[in-house]
Amino acid sequence: MPLALVEIGKKCIVKSFACSCDIRMRMVNMGLIPGRSVEVMNRMNGALLVRVGESRLMLDCCLATQIQVY
Amino acid sequence: MSKNKVTVALVGNPNSGKTTIFNNLTGGRQHVGNYPGVTVEKKEGYRHFKGNDFVIVDLPGTYSLTAYSLEEVVTRNFIVNDKPDMVIDVLDTSNLERNLYLTVQLLELERPTILALNMIDVADASGLKIDDTKLADYLGGIPVVRTNGVHNKGMEALLGNIPQSSGKRENSKFRLNYGIEIESAIQKIESLLIPIYKKLQFPTRWLALKLLENDTNIIGSIKALSNADPIMSVCNEVRTELVDKLGEDVEVFIAGQRYQFVGKVYQHAVDSRSVNTVTISDKIDKILTNRLFGLPIFFVLMWLVFNLVFTLGNVPADWIDIGFGILGKYLDSIISDGPLKSLLVDGVVGGVGSVLVFIPNILLLFLAIAILEGTGYMARAAFIMDRVMSRFGLHGKSFIPLLLGFGCSATAMMGTRTLENPRDRIITMLVTPLMSCSAKLPVYTILIAAFFDEKIAGNVLFSIYFLGIILSLIMARIFRSVLFEGQSEPFVMELPPYRIPTLKSVLIHMWERSTLYLKKAGTIILAAAILMWFLTTYPKDIEYSKNYDGLLVQAEANYTEQVNEQVLSKLQIEDIGQNENLAVLIDNLQKIEENFAEETKELDEDTPEYAKLEEEKAEKNQQLESQNGELYPIASKYVELTQKLEDEKGKIENEKSGENLAKSYAGQIGKAIEPAIIPLGFDWRIGISLISGVTAKEVIISTMGTIYSIGDATENAHSMAKALKSDEHMNPLVAYALMVFVLIYSPCLAALAVLKRETGSWKWPAVSMVYSTTLAWIVTFIVYHGGKLLGFGN
Numbered sequence: 001m002p003l004a005l006v007e008i009g010k011k012c013i014v015k016s017f018a019c020s021c022d023i024r025m026r027m028v029n030m031g032l033i034p035g036r037s038v039e040v041m042n043r044m045n046g047a048l049l050v051r052v053g054e055s056r057l058m059l060d061c062c063l064a065t066q067i068q069v070y
Numbered sequence: 071m072s073k074n075k076v077t078v079a080l081v082g083n084p085n086s087g088k089t090t091i092f093n094n095l096t097g098g099r100q101h102v103g104n105y106p107g108v109t110v111e112k113k114e115g116y117r118h119f120k121g122n123d124f125v126i127v128d129l130p131g132t133y134s135l136t137a138y139s140l141e142e143v144v145t146r147n148f149i150v151n152d153k154p155d156m157v158i159d160v161l162d163t164s165n166l167e168r169n170l171y172l173t174v175q176l177l178e179l180e181r182p183t184i185l186a187l188n189m190i191d192v193a194d195a196s197g198l199k200i201d202d203t204k205l206a207d208y209l210g211g212i213p214v215v216r217t218n219g220v221h222n223k224g225m226e227a228l229l230g231n232i233p234q235s236s237g238k239r240e241n242s243k244f245r246l247n248y249g250i251e252i253e254s255a256i257q258k259i260e261s262l263l264i265p266i267y268k269k270l271q272f273p274t275r276w277l278a279l280k281l282l283e284n285d286t287n288i289i290g291s292i293k294a295l296s297n298a299d300p301i302m303s304v305c306n307e308v309r310t311e312l313v314d315k316l317g318e319d320v321e322v323f324i325a326g327q328r329y330q331f332v333g334k335v336y337q338h339a340v341d342s343r344s345v346n347t348v349t350i351s352d353k354i355d356k357i358l359t360n361r362l363f364g365l366p367i368f369f370v371l372m373w374l375v376f377n378l379v380f381t382l383g384n385v386p387a388d389w390i391d392i393g394f395g396i397l398g399k400y401l402d403s404i405i406s407d408g409p410l411k412s413l414l415v416d417g418v419v420g421g422v423g424s425v426l427v428f429i430p431n432i433l434l435l436f437l438a439i440a441i442l443e444g445t446g447y448m449a450r451a452a453f454i455m456d457r458v459m460s461r462f463g464l465h466g467k468s469f470i471p472l473l474l475g476f477g478c479s480a481t482a483m484m485g486t487r488t489l490e491n492p493r494d495r496i497i498t499m500l501v502t503p504l505m506s507c508s509a510k511l512p513v514y515t516i517l518i519a520a521f522f523d524e525k526i527a528g529n530v531l532f533s534i535y536f537l538g539i540i541l542s543l544i545m546a547r548i549f550r551s552v553l554f555e556g557q558s559e560p561f562v563m564e565l566p567p568y569r570i571p572t573l574k575s576v577l578i579h580m581w582e583r584s585t586l587y588l589k590k591a592g593t594i595i596l597a598a599a600i601l602m603w604f605l606t607t608y609p610k611d612i613e614y615s616k617n618y619d620g621l622l623v624q625a626e627a628n629y630t631e632q633v634n635e636q637v638l639s640k641l642q643i644e645d646i647g648q649n650e651n652l653a654v655l656i657d658n659l660q661k662i663e664e665n666f667a668e669e670t671k672e673l674d675e676d677t678p679e680y681a682k683l684e685e686e687k688a689e690k691n692q693q694l695e696s697q698n699g700e701l702y703p704i705a706s707k708y709v710e711l712t713q714k715l716e717d718e719k720g721k722i723e724n725e726k727s728g729e730n731l732a733k734s735y736a737g738q739i740g741k742a743i744e745p746a747i748i749p750l751g752f753d754w755r756i757g758i759s760l761i762s763g764v765t766a767k768e769v770i771i772s773t774m775g776t777i778y779s780i781g782d783a784t785e786n787a788h789s790m791a792k793a794l795k796s797d798e799h800m801n802p803l804v805a806y807a808l809m810v811f812v813l814i815y816s817p818c819l820a821a822l823a824v825l826k827r828e829t830g831s832w833k834w835p836a837v838s839m840v841y842s843t844t845l846a847w848i849v850t851f852i853v854y855h856g857g858k859l860l861g862f863g864n
Contacts, residue, residue, distance in 0.1 A: 019560060022138055023560055023561070023562065024322070025136055025138050025321060025322075025325075026133075026138055026139070026562060027562050028321075028322060028325045029133040029134035029136060029138070029171075029325070030133050030168070030562060030564060031167075031168045031171070031329075032562070033322070033325060033326055033329055034318075034322070034326070035326070036329075041352065041355070042355065042356075042359050043361075044359060044361065044364065044453055044454060044456070044457070045456070045457035045458075046457055047453055047456045047457060049355070049359065049453065049565065052168075053165070053167050053168055054164060054165040054166075054167065054168065055165055055168050055564055056351070056352075056355075056564065056565040056566075056567075057562055057563065057564055057565065058449070058452070058453045058456075058562065058563045058564075058565055059560075059562050060456055060460065060560050060561055060562075061457065062560040063560040063561070063562060066560070
């Protein structure tokens with residue numbers, strides 16, 4: 001399912017990205033890579049605040065729908 | 071050679087404390103510039119340590135060394151092309167795993183490298199235990215130093231770990247094994263690269279990796295070489311093969327391998343068992359990014375920032391303004407009349423003054439931004455505002471410059487530096503001038519005072535501000551879809567942990583940015599101010615429609631005659647001084663008049679306060695009358711005549727300077743553009759004012775004052791309003807149209823200069839000027855003719 005639908009406080013694992021090459025590599029460089037565990041911490045009008053390792057990343061709503069997790 | 075010059079490059083993730091270390095090492099002795107050809111900032115500092123001179127370069131913060139952002143390319147090119155003697159990799163130890171991902175890529179560039187485990191105190195406090203030796207072993211035996219930038223610890227150890235002689239600085243020997251498939255592909259490509267690698271400076275293994283990663287930048291430079299085709303065709307072949315074998319993109323696979331390695335290092339060299347997963351930052355975020363409180367807290371903070379920058383900043387700004395006024399008057403008194411004086415007083419002092427007046431606001435703006443960024447709140451602000459702003463094609467962080475636009479567009483444009491994406495910055499900078507800046511306010515107030523009833527004045531003013539906000543959002547939307555079509559991209563951003571920034575780093579940040587503004591924008595503004603001075607002062611040898619000098623002589627002669635006839639002859643004296651009582655009485659009467667003029671300066675004639683003061687004046691006069699008997703009517707006649715002469719002389723002078731301006735180059739331009747602005751209800755006089763208003767918006771009022779011949783209009787708001795009202799050309803509709811035009815048309819020179827500096831080209835100031843003036847014309851046309859149709863024009 002898309003990361004956008006994960007409830008606040010739940011953990012999941014990144015499966016794949018459906019977005020363009022540039023932004024995908026930017027996410028990879030920030031630690032969001034398939035197989036990585038992600039925790040949804042907060043949500044503001046669709047924008048998502050997630051924990052990846054020790055980093056806190058903000059994804060806008062458009063990205064959050066393009067990331068598949070399980 | 072006793073002294074060596076050692077170049078040191080600082081590399082690290084954003085928010086790893088790199089800049090604090092840089093400031094500690096250099097002590098603020100630094101030079102800020104740009105990398106050639108790009109807008110990425112380059113900071114260089116100097117340090118003398120144990121007989122060596124160090125040149126320290128602060129490279130831009132970056133997560134990786136791929137080619138997906140300008141910062142990454144700048145960083146790797148600097149390391150490879152400029153060959154710094156030593157690279158210091160600054161890591162945020164509390165986020166070691168992600169930071170090591172960059173380290174791995176850095177080591178692959180095969181330059182001598184030191185690891186700085188920065189913010190070690192934060193890591194210690196959270197219970198993280200790191201085995202430095204094991205860490206170093208995994209990374210090819212490079213030196214590892216523990217540092218704490220905030221408390222200035224470990225700096226000497228960093229410099230001490232740089233070997234004195236260049237021969238002892240070993241290149242990194244680190245090599246990551248990417249697995250059989252990738253390794254054999256690397257070998258295949260590397261063998262092809264051997265004949266050409268010398269031209270490219272980069273290590274061949276690294277080049278091969280980048281080709282596999284489909285790095286556009288490297289592919290470009292290889293293609294630029296002769297005989298690159300065979301290499302590229304082999305590369306493409308190998309890549310397609312790999313995608314088949316690995317089942318995913320090669321670059322993602324390679325990144326995965328790096329993360330896997332880093333994960334392994336982390337597991338073996340770091341003990342993180344006692345680390346609490348919910349940090350203090352997370353707890354603060356629960357409140358500051360809360361769905362209910364997040365937005366109100368944000369608005370309160372923005373309100374504070376706005377007041378800090380403009381309300382507080384305007385106090386010292388006023389002092390500077392007054393100081394330049396005094397300086398101008400002083401120069402006025404010591405230099406003899408002539409073009410030099412005019413240039414110095416009106417051109418240079420006026421021009422420099424207009425630049426320096428912004429300094430307090432700009433210092434405070436950068437102070438506020440340094441605090442917002444240093445604490446980590448800026449990223450949260452973007453998170454909170456993202457949805458609202460993205461509807462209009464803007465970034466969450468764009469909100470701050472837009473808000474600052476209500477104070478000053480030039481300042482606000484400098485505030486866009488917090489946006490990473492150049493497209494977001496340009497769009498934001500193009501629309502901020504539509505937020506009505508504070509310099510436009512006096513224009514509105516005078517027009518509203520002259521043409522609108524007090525009861526609706528507030529609504530009229532609000533409607534102008536509101537129009538500006540709506541237009542800025544609409545234009546942002548249009549720019550996003552027209553200028554940067556199809557590039558509305560999703561974005562991901564790190565929220566750094568909350569920190570208390572050090573006073574030193576905040577102050578250095580503030581100072582750097584402000585001096586940059588002074589140096590770059592200042593010179594352009596000064597040049598433009600001098601140009602405007604020239605346009606409004608020349609040509610000098612104009613033919614006046616009236617003989618003003620003759621009129622002045624005439625007025626003086628009339629005065630002397632009348633005084634003789636009505637004052638002196640009655641007492642049979644030849645000079646006022648011959649009758650002491652008369653001289654004293656005249657002096658007293660003049661003082662009463664002066665006091666009255668001073669007290670009523672800001673009052674309307676039909677107010678009770680005015681009537682009261684008038685009564686008081688009459689009382690004082692009556693008292694003098696009763697004391698002096700028959701001398702009184704003579705003295706008061708004299709005072710009346712003198713006052714009349716002063717008024718007449720002032721009128722003639724103003725008329726003369728009005729005609730001067732009308733016949734100056736600026737006036738000629740105003741007349742030339744009249745046909746273009748007549749459809750908006752404006753005449754050439756408004757045309758000149760609008761042109762002069764490009765230097766700074768508040769100038770519009772003083773220019774109108776000169777044209778309508780009422781001297782200094784800012785001091786004489788009432789006479790200004792009166793003069794405007796009596797102009798048959800003006801009516802409430804034209805006044806409103808003028809306000810709309812002033813709101814929208816070309817940003818002032820200061821803002822245009824900043825736009826040039828920030829974008830690095832004249833293209834964007836030109837776009838900004840043309841689009842806003844066109845938009846102003848269209849909207850004003852609609853307002854004016856729409857108003858006429860509705861019957862407002864009379």
